[in-house]
Amino acid sequence: MITQSVVLTTTEPDAASEGQRYRSLLAAARGLVRCDAAALLRLDGDVLRPLAVDGLSDETLGRQFPVASHPRFARLLESGQGLRFAHDCGLPDPYDGLVAGQPGILPVHDCMGAPLRLRGAVWGLLTLDALEPGAFESVSPAQLDALVALVETGIESAHTIQEMEARAMREQAVAQALRSGPGATRELLGSSAAMKKLCSEIDTVAASDLTVLVLGETGVGKDLVAQRLHARSRRRDQPLVQVNCAALPETLADSELFGHKRGAFTGAVQDRNGKFEIADGGTLFLDEVGELPLTVQAKLLRVLQSGEVQRPGSDRTLKVDVRVIAATNRDLPAAIAQGRFRADLYHRLSVYPLVVPPLRERGRDVVALAGGFLEENQHRLGARNLRLSPASKAALLAHGWPGNVRELEHVISRASLRAFPEQGRGARWTAIEPHHLALDAAVAGGHAAAAAQPPLATTPTDTGQAGVSVFGGTLREATTAFQRAWLADALARHNGHVANAAREAGIDRSNFHRMLRKLGMRSASAD
DSSP states (O other): OOOOEEEOOOSSTTHHHHHHHHHHHHHHHHHHSOOSEEEEEEEETTEEEEEEEESBOGGGGGOOEEGGGOHHHHHHHHSSSOEEEOTTOOSOOTTTTTBTTOSSOOOOOEEEEEEEEETTEEEEEEEEEESSTTTTTTOOHHHHHHHHHHHHHHHHHHHHHHHHHHHHHHHHHHHHHHTTOTTTOOOOOOOSHHHHHHHHHHHHHHTSOOOEEEEOOTTSOHHHHHHHHHHTSTTTTSOEEEEEGGGOOHHHHHHHHHOBOTTSSTTOOSOBOOHHHHTTTSEEEEETGGGSOHHHHHHHHHHHHHSEEEOTTOSOEEEOOOEEEEEESSOHHHHHHTTSSOHHHHHHHTTEEEEOOOGGGSTTHHHHHHHHHHHHHHHHHTOSOEEEOHHHHHHHHHOOOTTHHHHHHHHHHHHHHHHGGGOOTTOSOEEEOHHHHTHHHHHHHHHHHHHHSOOOOOOOOTTSSOOOOTTSSOHHHHHHHHHHHHHHHHHHHTTTOHHHHHHHHTOOHHHHHHHHHHTTOOOSSOO
């Protein structure tokens, strides 16, 4: 018999203890009925979500099962007292290929389950599965009833404890996260030590109004951290407003954050509320805050200090009550040393820093995350049971994931598209093999792209001085040399015409002029 047991880190404040309670229930269930795998799934709306599994792959914990897409689950929920499926039942089994500890993707041959009720309402499902046909033939209806009663009593106890620990605030956060159905809302997922530590820190600071700075590499899920912070805060019923600071042109950043009065500048034809006013009473998430222009940084600092916003074009100040969460993948202390970020703003933002661990430090979380992405692609493509082969799981665990969770999502999406056409008519599942993942090709492609980049040559500038190779001197000298070479080349292609060069580069003309002046360069035209 398979005895592996794993539990998902959920969005509850004490997921480890709750998970242990559910795991104990599964252990008791397997003591009454011998099987290869068991699972507890909670019904949230029209979606079944695994809370604990015993004998199933940890990939299962990343999945959500819409009842409409899984007819066996639908039959179990409608059965009233539970039922056993014949081993040759034609309905697709949701657990095909998910039984742990097997050398390959194997079908489930015997399946039995029953709906579970909590305080008169359907709570979810208990499912039992075996690889041997006819394994459950000797299980009588009385045994199944006793098993259901045992598990329901345990669920009632676990629920009561959960209410005492979490209260209404945390239960509401979970309900809000799941209300939109599969794929519409994502949340932090994982049972690794690194993720448990992060979730514990989030829950510690969420109830306060402290400003939080979320740090981490690109693609680790900093936006999900912000969402969890807001969902666990006293502001959870108020708006969470997100601003991508990297996408704000310097000329519009003022208006976007602080609003403006009619006539404040050309094109301001009516009053406009800024993001601070929209988020009043709630949370403002400043993503990529390290990209804000220095002029906007100064105004942001004043708002954080005083809690007051002054719209451009207005003499009146507005009081706002906003909890600020900022995020960046930049090294802000290094940016401060280079004069690109204000030290006083950094200290205002980093009252409580949270570091999101990269995927390479999260162990088997990669498999659970992959399971969630496979489930999304399965419904998007209309495929039957997209499953990772054992070799693919090993490949995912061995990969370095420089692009983190976002890279994993893209890898799984591409692999699903490659594998889907290979599904034979009537196949019970579609196996994702290592060649579908193409991880070696992705790594090789990245190295080839880097090797194909030509060395940046010495370029004369229009100041008459020879440029410096960007690979020499200090980082600041190399950066300045590259900027001069890049600007000179852009101007040369357009005969010194700044407007045309700026348009090609996607830079506002005034910013292009400002860069030229900063570097002591002149253009041939006066535009």
